[in-house]
Amino acid sequence: MKKDIYVVGAIIVEDGKVLCAQRGPDKSLPYKWEFPGGKIEKGELPEDALKREIEEEMNCKVLVKEKVEHTVYEYHFGIVHLTTFICDLIEGYPVLTEHIAIKWLRNNELASLDWAPADIPAIEKLSKEYTF
Numbered sequence: 001m002k003k004d005i006y007v008v009g010a011i012i013v014e015d016g017k018v019l020c021a022q023r024g025p026d027k028s029l030p031y032k033w034e035f036p037g038g039k040i041e042k043g044e045l046p047e048d049a050l051k052r053e054i055e056e057e058m059n060c061k062v063l064v065k066e067k068v069e070h071t072v073y074e075y076h077f078g079i080v081h082l083t084t085f086i087c088d089l090i091e092g093y094p095v096l097t098e099h100i101a102i103k104w105l106r107n108n109e110l111a112s113l114d115w116a117p118a119d120i121p122a123i124e125k126l127s128k129e130y131t132f
């Protein structure tokens, strides 16, 4: 049985652009693009996990707003249950710590990156249904 991994991702929108982050070479899914975030801890609400992860990883604070997409994707290392939320920056500005690159893209540019497979449904939804 593969392990279930519950993950939250932040779609941080600022000035009509979305923050995209690139995973490093030594991680699972090397060099793939993702939304900053991480694993939900036991007993934690998804929104609280997301605020915590963004503070740890990007050194800034976000307001978690509406849910965009929930995807279940089976990787070789486990089954990722990814939930993404629109977020506003409320304190500080995202900085590179764990990722090797970040980009701010308009939603019609998002599909140009090589995203982690679990993120594709969210990317499609953002491109089709959202205007920032």
Ligand SMILES: Nc1nc2c([nH]c(=O)n2[C@H]2C[C@H](O)[C@@H](COP(=O)(O)OP(=O)(O)OP(=O)(O)O)O2)c(=O)[nH]1
Binding pocket: 005, 007, 008, 009, 027, 028, 029, 033, 034, 035, 036, 037, 038, 039, 080, 082, 116, 117, 118, 119
């Ligand atoms: N943070 C984040 N993780 C994602 C996204 N899409 C996606 O498939 N994932 C996967 C990558 C990881 O396997 C898992 C998130 O765990 P994590 O953020 O703690 O990743 P990590 O590399 O530090 O952990 P690990 O896999 O090395 O144990 O979910 C996404 O958009 N954001």
